[in-house]
Amino acid sequence: MYKIIEKIALNDDVDLFVIEAPLVAKNTLAGNFVIVRVDKDGERIPLTIVENTDTSITVISQKVGFSTKMLSKKNIGEYIEDVVGPLGVPAEIKNVKKVIAVAGGVGAAPIYPQIKAYYKKGTEVDLIIGASNKQHLILLDKFQEVCKNIYIATDDGSIGEKGFVTKVLQKKLEENTYDLSIAIGPVIMMKNVVEINKKFNLKTFVSLNPIMIDGTGMCGNCRVTIHNKTYFACVDGPDFDSDGIDFNELIQRQKYYHEEEHECNLRLGEKDD
Numbered sequence: 001m002y003k004i005i006e007k008i009a010l011n012d013d014v015d016l017f018v019i020e021a022p023l024v025a026k027n028t029l030a031g032n033f034v035i036v037r038v039d040k041d042g043e044r045i046p047l048t049i050v051e052n053t054d055t056s057i058t059v060i061s062q063k064v065g066f067s068t069k070m071l072s073k074k075n076i077g078e079y080i081e082d083v084v085g086p087l088g089v090p091a092e093i094k095n096v097k098k099v100i101a102v103a104g105g106v107g108a109a110p111i112y113p114q115i116k117a118y119y120k121k122g123t124e125v126d127l128i129i130g131a132s133n134k135q136h137l138i139l140l141d142k143f144q145e146v147c148k149n150i151y152i153a154t155d156d157g158s159i160g161e162k163g164f165v166t167k168v169l170q171k172k173l174e175e176n177t178y179d180l181s182i183a184i185g186p187v188i189m190m191k192n193v194v195e196i197n198k199k200f201n202l203k204t205f206v207s208l209n210p211i212m213i214d215g216t217g218m219c220g221n222c223r224v225t226i227h228n229k230t231y232f233a234c235v236d237g238p239d240f241d242s243d244g245i246d247f248n249e250l251i252q253r254q255k256y257y258h259e260e261e262h263e264c265n266l267r268l269g270e271k272d273d
Contacts, residue, residue: 001079002036005056010138014062014106015072016050021057021083028052030113031091031207031239034059035215037082038070045071046212046234048110049086050139057083060109060138087215091205091239093117096179100172100202101147102165102193103129104185108139110207110238111184119146126172127151130165130185134158166192173200180205183242191247204242208233208250225249 006018024034028049034057035044045067047059063069074080091114099118103111108129115125125146130153131137137159143150152160153168161168166189173196183193184207197204213219217235224231227244231237 029090030117032086034085107185
């Protein structure tokens with residue numbers, strides 16, 4: 001059992017949890033994730049480790065399905081059944097001078113530890129961060145500590161540029177030269193960022209988060225295709241060089257369980273009643 005020692009509602013849809021997990025915390029590097037179970041009957045939820053101390057980890061969860069909504073009902077002082085990790089291959093922090101990072105929605109959570117690692121290495125990082133509106137921008141205070149410049153895009157124009165992050169990216173690449181790009185967010189966003197970066201011969205690293213089950217490579221559910229070869233995001237990633245990734249296949253794979261997710265949400269509604 002793992003104790004929740006802090007909980008912050010970042011907005012109506014996203015919660016931040018600080019969880020007491022010393023063995024996980026002391027072995028965590030940027031890019032690692034954990035798989036949690038809310039209770040003994042719960043499904044496994046993969047969550048990026050956003051920050052860690054000697055004894056705790058910070059994770060961010062978006063309430064999109066049955067299990068994440070159950071997690072959102074947990075409060076400070078309560079316990080989570082399982083926290084397994086750190087899992088995945090840590091992100092490779094390159095020796096470069098200038099990075100352009102692009103985050104979409106809750107993609108801000110997994111991109112933050114990488115940006116922080118680059119900052120500690122002395123790399124200058126510019127960040128483009130996007131969300132549907134001002135309320136759904138997360139971790140801005142954290143990013144301000146480690147980024148040289150932050151550019152914001154929102155769908156409704158409530159703050160920053162109105163429109164997609166790709167619009168801002170195109171402009172910044174025309175004005176500046178970067179050594180590397182990181183993009184984390186919805187798959188379609190990452191696909192479009194990669195396509196723009198290719199026009200400027202800029203290498204892009206992305207974080208792939210297909211549906212995971214066990215997190216150890218045994219189930220094969222999180223497979224992705226890169227240069228016609230199969231990889232597993234949980235043990236080979238989740239961070240990959242974007243060159244050769246079949247983004248169209250990945251988009252289709254993420255739709256596999258929509259009907260089951262709908263049924264689970266109906267069940268959760270029944271429990272609330």
